[in-house]
Amino acid sequence: MLQLVLLLLGIGVLGCQADCNVCALPSSVACVSDTQFKFCNNNVLVDPVNSCPSGTYCTGSAAICQEDTSLKACTGCVQCNDQKSFACLGVRTFALCLGTSVPSAITGSCAPNYVCNKDNINICGSASMGSQATCPLVDDELLTTLSPNANVTADVYCRYVQKAGRFPYGMNATTTCRQYIYCFLSNSVWYGALYTCPGSTYFQSSTQLCNTTIPAYCTSTVRSLSLKTLRLF
Structure with a gap:
């Protein structure tokens, strides 16, 4: 009976879903994206960013990376x-x-x-x-805030992502949605370059190509509200 209780407790722990960016027990890791995590030291996230194997997602549980999408921490x-x-x-x-x-x-x-x-x-x-x-x-620091005026360069982005390929640059339909970052590995170092799609075309992350369809996440009509009006201070 005792062994059964311990087994059930163990299953419960393995199935515990952590929150995004929160150091979780018993794994001592924090999921920072759907497929990436950082280790924790005294409840503080520690670089570098680590990636789960292909086809798995970060859960923050004892088995950090699992195939079950319902266990994803970053939702x-x-x-x-x-x-x-x-x-x-x-x-x-x-x-x-x-x-x-x-x-x-x-x-x-x-x-x-x-x-x-x-x-x-x-x-x-x-x-x-x-x-x-x-x-x-990870998604916010390297994608959402990335802009021509940001301090994050294409090289820095690619050294965080550590994946070869083309990636979206921004969400402005008239400017950054026409651009993408190309990441490549050379002599064990990740590098990146910023490219602009030709003519009136937009970068499509699903195909990694440029075409005339405006991606759903792009907008040119976003209105900003005053921080004081929304009492965010």
Whole structure:
């Protein structure tokens, strides 16, 4: 009987689903995207970013990477919260949901050192006070905030991603949606270059090619709200 109880407890632990960007027990890792994780030291995330094997997802449980998509730790990003009031679009960005299940084009940003958490009634919480971002850290830092004015270069992006191929550059339909980053490995070092699609074409991440269809995530009509109006301070 005791062995059966211990076995059931063990299964329960293995099935525990962690939160995104949160150091989880018993694995002592934090999932930072659907397929990537960092190890934790004293509840602090430690570089580098590690990738799960192909076809598996980060769960934060004892068996860190598993094929079952229902166990993924990083869920909830770009999804309206239970109150249908807002959705986190990135670690520091959000959109109002206006009572529906679909994020609207009305967006805003958290103050410096604050992160968006869909369970926070104030939308943004202080990272230094322990507030956790709903959206994957890796995706936000390397994709959402990447722009011509950002400090993240194509080389830095590719050294984080550590995958060969072409990747979306931004979400602005008139500018960055026409561009993509090409990552390649040379002498054991990852490098990247920024390219622009020819003519009036847009980069399609699904095919890694440029064509005339505007990707669904691209927009040129997003309106920003004042941080003070939304009381994010």
